[in-house]
Amino acid sequence: VLRGGAEFSRWNLEDGEGSYPPIGSRYTPETLPGLGAEVTYFHTQGGVGFDWRTAPGYTRRGGYYGVTLHDHKDQDDQFGFRMVEYEAIQHLPILRETWVLSFRARVQHAMDKDDQQIPFFMLPALGGGSSLRAYSSWRFRDQNSMLLQGEWRIMINRYLDLAFFYDTGKVAATTSDLDFNGMKDDFGVGVRFHGPFDTPLRVELAKGR
Numbered sequence: 001v002l003r004g005g006a007e008f009s010r011w012n013l014e015d016g017e018g019s020y021p022p023i024g025s026r027y028t029p030e031t032l033p034g035l036g037a038e039v040t041y042f043h044t045q046g047g048v049g050f051d052w053r054t055a056p057g058y059t060r061r062g063g064y065y066g067v068t069l070h071d072h073k074d075q076d077d078q079f080g081f082r083m084v085e086y087e088a089i090q091h092l093p094i095l096r097e098t099w100v101l102s103f104r105a106r107v108q109h110a111m112d113k114d115d116q117q118i119p120f121f122m123l124p125a126l127g128g129g130s131s132l133r134a135y136s137s138w139r140f141r142d143q144n145s146m147l148l149q150g151e152w153r154i155m156i157n158r159y160l161d162l163a164f165f166y167d168t169g170k171v172a173a174t175t176s177d178l179d180f181n182g183m184k185d186d187f188g189v190g191v192r193f194h195g196p197f198d199t200p201l202r203v204e205l206a207k208g209r
Contacts, residue, residue: 001066004046011121012038033079034119040075053091057198060097063090074116081118083110102151109175110143118143126169126184133167134186134208142171146178153192161192165204184208
């Protein structure tokens with residue numbers, strides 16, 4: 001599989017809402033790159049991989065192994081960076097596909113370029129419904145991230161699966177710190193409403209530390 005794409009995007013931070021203190025009360029633009037900045041990116045990406053799943057949105061067998069390169073060019077040459085993402089997904093059917101063991105691993109590595117800074121809101125992150133599901137979205141951020149996930153899916157009927165899952169991962173300032181020490185984790189259960197090739201709805205309960 002070969003894939004690529006390009007897009008323009010503009011990032012503009014606004015004041016937060018809710019009971020948490022605003023990020024500007026603890027950091028400044030000098031201590032947290034990107035705080036208060038308005039950034040326009042020209043984002044290009046290209047990837048290569050092996051994909052033998054039935055469909056990316058829903059499958060009960062097969063796998064995907066690939067690498068994707070991202071280049072974010074800042075129009076003002078202040079916050080440009082590159083990122084490489086490695087991902088491996090494997091689905092193992094059991095009992096004529098009524099059970100499926102699913103595994104996923106992902107590593108992201110962000111690199112500055114030309115002595116520019118990586119804004120905090122573009123750093124690799126963990127947390128939320130697609131990574132560490134017991135934690136709020138983008139809860140953990142740094143220049144490197146590692147995510148490991150495992151699921152046991154049980155087919156209830158042709159449109160509904162029950163799943164038990166476990167997530168673990170960490171973020172780190174350097175690639176040498178992406179080890180198995182100090183990892184965050186969670187576990188939980190969920191149901192998935194799906195069709196033959198896609199999963200339009202997931203409902204999950206997760207418990208973390």
